[in-house]
Amino acid sequence: MSVIPIPTPPIPLLDQGAMQEARARMDVLTKPLGSLGRLERLAVHVAGITGCPRPRLPRKSIIIMAGDHGVAARGVSAYPTAVTEQMVRSFARGTAAINVLGRQVGARITVVDVGVAATLPASVNVVKRKVAHGTADLSVGPAMTRDQAARAIGVGMDIAADEAARGMDVVCLGEMGIGNSTAASALVAAVTGRPPAEVTGRGTGIDDRALERKIAVVQAALAVNGAHLDNPFDTLAALGGLEIAALVGVAIEAAARRTVVVLDGFIATAAAMMAVEMDPAVRPFLVAAHRSVEPGHQAALAHLDLEPLLALDLRLGEGTGAALALPVLDAALALLDEMATFAEAGVSTANDTDATALARPVSRSSPP
Amino acid sequence: MSVIPIPTPPIPLLDQGAMQEARARMDVLTKPLGSLGRLERLAVHVAGITGCPRPRLPRKSIIIMAGDHGVAARGVSAYPTAVTEQMVRSFARGTAAINVLGRQVGARITVVDVGVAATLPASVNVVKRKVAHGTADLSVGPAMTRDQAARAIGVGMDIAADEAARGMDVVCLGEMGIGNSTAASALVAAVTGRPPAEVTGRGTGIDDRALERKIAVVQAALAVNGAHLDNPFDTLAALGGLEIAALVGVAIEAAARRTVVVLDGFIATAAAMMAVEMDPAVRPFLVAAHRSVEPGHQAALAHLDLEPLLALDLRLGEGTGAALALPVLDAALALLDEMATFAEAGVSTANDTDATALARPVSRSSPP
Numbered sequence: 001m002s003v004i005p006i007p008t009p010p011i012p013l014l015d016q017g018a019m020q021e022a023r024a025r026m027d028v029l030t031k032p033l034g035s036l037g038r039l040e041r042l043a044v045h046v047a048g049i050t051g052c053p054r055p056r057l058p059r060k061s062i063i064i065m066a067g068d069h070g071v072a073a074r075g076v077s078a079y080p081t082a083v084t085e086q087m088v089r090s091f092a093r094g095t096a097a098i099n100v101l102g103r104q105v106g107a108r109i110t111v112v113d114v115g116v117a118a119t120l121p122a123s124v125n126v127v128k129r130k131v132a133h134g135t136a137d138l139s140v141g142p143a144m145t146r147d148q149a150a151r152a153i154g155v156g157m158d159i160a161a162d163e164a165a166r167g168m169d170v171v172c173l174g175e176m177g178i179g180n181s182t183a184a185s186a187l188v189a190a191v192t193g194r195p196p197a198e199v200t201g202r203g204t205g206i207d208d209r210a211l212e213r214k215i216a217v218v219q220a221a222l223a224v225n226g227a228h229l230d231n232p233f234d235t236l237a238a239l240g241g242l243e244i245a246a247l248v249g250v251a252i253e254a255a256a257r258r259t260v261v262v263l264d265g266f267i268a269t270a271a272a273m274m275a276v277e278m279d280p281a282v283r284p285f286l287v288a289a290h291r292s293v294e295p296g297h298q299a300a301l302a303h304l305d306l307e308p309l310l311a312l313d314l315r316l317g318e319g320t321g322a323a324l325a326l327p328v329l330d331a332a333l334a335l336l337d338e339m340a341t342f343a344e345a346g347v348s349t350a351n352d353t354d355a356t357a358l359a360r361p362v363s364r365s366s367p368p
Numbered sequence: 369m370s371v372i373p374i375p376t377p378p379i380p381l382l383d384q385g386a387m388q389e390a391r392a393r394m395d396v397l398t399k400p401l402g403s404l405g406r407l408e409r410l411a412v413h414v415a416g417i418t419g420c421p422r423p424r425l426p427r428k429s430i431i432i433m434a435g436d437h438g439v440a441a442r443g444v445s446a447y448p449t450a451v452t453e454q455m456v457r458s459f460a461r462g463t464a465a466i467n468v469l470g471r472q473v474g475a476r477i478t479v480v481d482v483g484v485a486a487t488l489p490a491s492v493n494v495v496k497r498k499v500a501h502g503t504a505d506l507s508v509g510p511a512m513t514r515d516q517a518a519r520a521i522g523v524g525m526d527i528a529a530d531e532a533a534r535g536m537d538v539v540c541l542g543e544m545g546i547g548n549s550t551a552a553s554a555l556v557a558a559v560t561g562r563p564p565a566e567v568t569g570r571g572t573g574i575d576d577r578a579l580e581r582k583i584a585v586v587q588a589a590l591a592v593n594g595a596h597l598d599n600p601f602d603t604l605a606a607l608g609g610l611e612i613a614a615l616v617g618v619a620i621e622a623a624a625r626r627t628v629v630v631l632d633g634f635i636a637t638a639a640a641m642m643a644v645e646m647d648p649a650v651r652p653f654l655v656a657a658h659r660s661v662e663p664g665h666q667a668a669l670a671h672l673d674l675e676p677l678l679a680l681d682l683r684l685g686e687g688t689g690a691a692l693a694l695p696v697l698d699a700a701l702a703l704l705d706e707m708a709t710f711a712e713a714g715v716s717t718a719n720d721t722d723a724t725a726l727a728r729p730v731s732r733s734s735p736p
Contacts, residue, residue, distance in 0.1 A: 029465075030458055031464075031684055032446065032447070034573070035682065035684040036682060037681030037682045037683065038680045038681050087398075090398055090708065093713075095708035095712070097399055100699075100703050103702070104695070104698060105699075204403060205402070310678065311679070312677070312696070313405030314403065314404060315403050316404060324696065324699055327473075327692075327695035328692065328695075331469055331692055334468050338467075338471075339463060339465055340461070340463035344463070
């Protein structure tokens, strides 16, 4: 029985048959065995997720959950709460980093106000599913009520279902929320048991004094919410954020639909970690896109046993790292799908007297 | 005066003005300062290469130089020499890994026979500029004569000039040649002074005994060619390959034309290293795409002081790693070009009462 107090869909296993078929094909493509490295494992993994032995992911969705954090008032961020709204407006205008990358990779972007402190006017073109005007300060008590956390998860499930109805082969988890690296650090500390100082970083760029303060805030959050940390749902409610809870819902719903879930950076990975804590069946559907510079990100990735595809020193969020990984995913799947096999190459070239030479590595024990 | 015994074009410096303009723009885009990590430095670098403060690289060229190696007869490769021709035919048919990736990233592919041992019939659609039917065995004497090496460099310069005439904003250095990781190891050992055992790897997948033999072959090559290793051109002729020399020519000609030169793996990086040894002005025009599993690749990258963008455990060559890096390059340049600045965002949103909040990080010294 799920610890989540709302109904969640059952999540299937990876399709072992599709993976075996993909692996078998990968091994007879015209290249040295294993020479495509991580791309080979990635393509086979996606075959297992989708249940298709030669999968492609043309329908790409980036879901950006936005929410504010009461803890931002503690001076834990380089930016004021107002910037969450500013950036949501940027997303709606199409001028932010994630909009540029979404266009580059052919992904559509859905921006959801699940907890922005400000009230966005109707003219701002985002999906309005506000559960609350930001969270409470997690350093003095639970960030969310259980009801708020459950509703935010429900919003994520709804949005993923809506996107699935439009066609969604792969979803990138993106987020915006000033203060949310503090929440993510608290979640990672609570789940992994690592000390706050090890999993708390500079977020968008705070100085040494602010970092000390941020670490103290995370310590206070763990202490004051100690009674709520005995199960993952209550941990999420106490230390998380509305956008983080919504991403939990996206991950669960997407996994249930055999959709590839591409994690962005620290916040999105913390959300995925909470989803896996609540339902371990989510884990096989995750692909880690990039390694951010936040120390807590590494801890969350290690806890999930995930190895990111890229390491470009990003620390922006929005889904930018996830979007950058989509061409790598597409490349891996195109190689699996479009490369010739030894047999095909042999058939197609009557002039080749030695068409299968690639299939037979020389294994001389001494020089000829 | 160049050590290369044929005329080579003068190579300009990076355009500092364009770089300053790009850096200035990058710093006022609507994101925390530096939050795009390596993408920011990459975009500024390309501004310097191209001389354009907001560069884009729509015209992408992958040049695959193919040549055989006499040393392949020493059992240093998992595959026989015949596979070079096989793979060149695959490239011409469009069914190899690099063809798939070229289509994915929108790059055209030029395959050049500069030294394949077999005689390719007219029906195989590759550029035929054969200098010799493969090199001599570098472990018993010079792989190439000085004349052959110079002619192969000239072929590379010609091909790059031809591609430039078709329009070329970025060029990926690709190669095919059974035995060429032995040549690359010998070049890297000669130039960096590292012991052969440190820079010699398993190539396409040889076993322990073959690896020992390969290391011994590299040691023999250095010893027997000792008299030729006092300058980079003669080193290239003695230890390199026709396709490696041709890539040297491509790098020089492309740099002279302010074209971004994207290195593939070990072989292409060894070629770029030789180009830089002969003309250090080439160095600023290089972008390292990926880190292959070959130990010598790391040594060559360190010698060039280059940090690759990707690390996906590839060991295929053909230009595949370089092609995979092109979407990262495009993304970096799209961000520089298309993101809104704070000023633009402020102008475009009359409703924003705090449109420049992002530009003013909070720097509280104590919680409010």
